[in-house]
Amino acid sequence: MTAPRVPAQPLIGLQGVGFGYDRRPVLDGVTLSVAAGTFTGVVGPSGSGKTSLLRLLLGKVQPQRGQVSTRRDLTMAYVPQLETVNWNFPVTVAECVLMSRPQGLRWPWASGSERREVHDTLDRLGIADLAGRHIRELSGGQQQRMFLARALLRRPELILLDEPTSGVDVKTRHEVLHLLGELNDDGLSIVLTTHDLNGIAAHLPHLVALRTRVIAEGTPAEVIRPDVLEATFGADMEVLQHAGMPIVVEGYRDSRTA
Numbered sequence: 001m002t003a004p005r006v007p008a009q010p011l012i013g014l015q016g017v018g019f020g021y022d023r024r025p026v027l028d029g030v031t032l033s034v035a036a037g038t039f040t041g042v043v044g045p046s047g048s049g050k051t052s053l054l055r056l057l058l059g060k061v062q063p064q065r066g067q068v069s070t071r072r073d074l075t076m077a078y079v080p081q082l083e084t085v086n087w088n089f090p091v092t093v094a095e096c097v098l099m100s101r102p103q104g105l106r107w108p109w110a111s112g113s114e115r116r117e118v119h120d121t122l123d124r125l126g127i128a129d130l131a132g133r134h135i136r137e138l139s140g141g142q143q144q145r146m147f148l149a150r151a152l153l154r155r156p157e158l159i160l161l162d163e164p165t166s167g168v169d170v171k172t173r174h175e176v177l178h179l180l181g182e183l184n185d186d187g188l189s190i191v192l193t194t195h196d197l198n199g200i201a202a203h204l205p206h207l208v209a210l211r212t213r214v215i216a217e218g219t220p221a222e223v224i225r226p227d228v229l230e231a232t233f234g235a236d237m238e239v240l241q242h243a244g245m246p247i248v249v250e251g252y253r254d255s256r257t258a
């Protein structure tokens with residue numbers, strides 16, 4: 001006889017969360033749960049509250065209404081939007097990655113095992129040969145990988161990425177997505193935000209459409225639908241099906257009736 005399955009406690013649960021920076025609500029009545037081993041994409045227009053949601057999950061800001069329950073001892077790491085980073089900071093890739101350690105060690109003082117760990121992480125992300133480069137001299141895709149390396153060095157169970165593929169080319173976007181898929185297969189839980197419905201969202205197992213509230217949640221087939229997209233982005237979009245995957249055609253009706 002098999003034991004009854006007890007649903008695993010979520011890593012983080014949001015119940016009826018309301019949040020705003022001033023009196024205007026940025027998030028309202030948001031109920032969500034991040035389960036172990038899941039890979040979730042949060043989609044929504046600019047200003048819909050995606051970054052604020054990540055900050056709530058991280059515990060950087062507190063809800064004004066409702067509750068955020070985080071499993072005790074949960075280790076999280078955050079990969080910021082690249083535009084928010086100060087690239088003039090005079091450090092190499094290896095130093096920048098090493099500085100993510102809680103003790104924030106600079107390279108000259110790193111032990112052999114710390115150097116090896118940095119090298120192995122950079123190697124896994126395919127940028128070990130860039131370890132000695134100044135961070136300003138990296139391409140967008142390389143910068144993204146360096147921040148992923150920084151996050152992974154903290155050995156998180158959950159990683160939160162804010163727009164991880166904005167400003168990178170199609171090939172890099174595929175590589176980043178593939179890499180995240182591999183990390184998720186290895187057990188890492190992932191939440192990312194994206195504007196990119198066709199290039200990213202359609203390829204993820206689970207999506208949340210956000211516009212102040214959760215408009216819809218589910219598989220890409222359940223979320224990437226004209227009614228959900230209209231309610232989320234306020235725009236008329238047609239959705240085609242190709243090889244079992246939704247493809248969004250933006251401005252379809254507008255261009256026909258123009």
Ligand SMILES: Nc1ncnc2c1ncn2[C@@H]1O[C@H](COP(=O)(O)OP(=O)(O)OP(=O)(O)O)[C@@H](O)[C@H]1O
Pocket residue numbers: 021022026044045046047048049050051052053
């Ligand atoms: N520190 C802040 N102080 C005041 N208002 C803020 C602050 N950060 C964000 N906001 C406002 O809160 C709203 C939601 O912002 P948030 O960054 O969460 O949206 P987003 O969906 O991540 O947007 P984007 O896709 O453009 O990054 C926006 O209207 C924004 O101007």
